[in-house]
């Protein structure tokens with residue numbers, strides 16, 4: 001796989017005294033990625049080795065630029081899109097962010113927006129800090145406690161007085177996995193003399209005690225409440241202080257082997273476990289849609305409002321569903337064009353091809369579409385596919401007409417010449433004319449590949465020659481007036497018999513087309529039901545994940561003695577329960593498409 005980006009690029013610019021701005025060049029690259037994206041963002045205080053660690057995740061020696069001085073190096077949010085090292089057909093999107101809390105920085109105002117954006121855009125959120133997870137580290141995480149002012153889930157504000165709390169209870173459903181990376185960790189992983197894992201170390205640090213200072217307690221509470229999963233990695237100091245300045249250029253042999261192993265462990269965890277980004281109901285986010293989210297969220301911030309997940313999802317669904325219809329139609333047209341040779345011998349041939357590629361086009365649509373309320377976009381697809389079918393039908397007829405016309409002109413060429421020369425305008429000429437014409441007609445029937453319009457074209461052709469035939473008949477002196485009269489009647493009757501036959505055939509084709517429409521509808525319905533079933537399964541899984549996390553947190557709060565919060569969670573759990581049973585009773589079905 002070719003690397004998508006040779007080096008990282010700034011995605012969201014944060015310049016002093018200016019608003020955040022999306023870098024259009026980077027956005028274009030991101031939006032050109034149609035694969036699902038695994039998005040890993042790293043956030044933390046300035047000068048804590050974030051960019052260095054991201055380069056390790058990229059598997060590159062250099063990339064995100066580090067600075068050796070104490071001044072902040074990275075500004076805004078930088079992006080690096082790479083072929084995922086472990087998941088085929090996925091893109092790994094690394095987001096490196098500007099260090100938080102640098103007092104020398106002229107624009108700390110955007111720090112909390114950068115924190116919030118990293119959460120909104122990532123599927124795995126790495127919080128990076130130095131030393132230990134202690135009181136100081138938790139104090140520095142005040143950004144997490146301000147998230148209710150930075151992120152809204154629902155567009156309509158919750159009604160009751162506990163509004164904020166109510167809305168943030170949904171964070172769990174949308175937030176990325178949380179990973180805490182502790183750098184230059186110098187403690188032993190032991191608790192009361194017993195060895196503990198890194199995760200246990202984190203959970204222990206997040207233990208809440210009654211009577212703790214509100215600010216500290218709140219950070220713990222928020223981390224536990226907002227994130228669906230938590231994980232911790234500790235890292236030794238990589239090298240001696242002097243060597244740290246040129247860490248990037250140091251050969252691995254000069255680095256602390258423990259550090260190397262820890263980095264290795266961290267990277268394989270992220271590569272193997274970090275999930276693709278999904279939004280509401282388990283719909284996978286591609287580079288294209290992630291780009292739309294970037295624009296929506298940054299726009300909201302710049303216009304002075306709080307980014308709202310629900311609004312972003314609605315806006316994204318509109319863009320994506322429109323694109324899904326377009327993609328499906330383009331697919332259908334290309335496949336029909338590739339596999340269908342016009343004119344077809346029968347209408348079935350065309351209808352069968354239509355049924356096949358319509359089925360595949362619906363699949364293409366459903367793979368991309370989501371949150372298609374009332375199946376509006378699928379109905380639109382149905383309408384457009386039907387219009388395309390009619391278009392193919394008429395192109396098929398045109399191709400057939402053209403072909404028949406050419407065949408007739410060629411076959412009847414010498415007959416025309418004979419008529420022109422007056423060869424039949426002699427005694428006994430009419431019978432000879434009829435015989436010759438019959439021979440040509442028989443030959444015409446034998447020519448293959450004329451298509452659906454063969455009879456119609458012949459009928460029209462013979463009709464156009466009727467006047468000539470009539471004058472040959474009238475000129476033939478071997479026939480009596482009576483015989484001529486009978487002949488005129490016979491020709492008329494023959495013509496109207498052919499007409500009637502044609503009419504029957506057209507009626508028959510119309511019936512077949514109508515049957516096809518019925519089949520199309522059934523196909524739409526069948527595929528939609530499968531998809532809805534799948535969506536319901538995903539939604540239930542999501543519910544279950546949220547429920548389990550809440551139950552677990554509730555048990556923990558019980559142990560810690562936070563009874564009021566236990567009760568509040570109980571309320572949330574109950575609301576979830578009823579929402580879930582509403583869901584599983586099934587949504588609206590698929591009604592009348594075409």
Ligand SMILES: Nc1nc2c(ncn2[C@@H]2O[C@H](COP(=O)(O)OP(=O)(O)OP(=O)(O)O)[C@@H](O)[C@H]2O)c(=O)[nH]1
Pocket residue numbers: 045046047048049050051052053065066067068069071072073074075097098099100183184235236237238244245246247248
């Ligand atoms: N002590 C220590 N230094 C590190 C570590 N990793 C990288 N460094 C060094 O710390 C300095 C800053 O590293 P960066 O990766 O640029 O840190 P950053 O967090 O991205 O910095 P900002 O972008 O300014 O916030 C560089 O000289 C690195 O070589 C580490 O684990 N421990």
Ligand SMILES: [Mg+2]
Pocket residue numbers: 050051052064065066073074096097098099
């Ligand atoms: Mg950096």
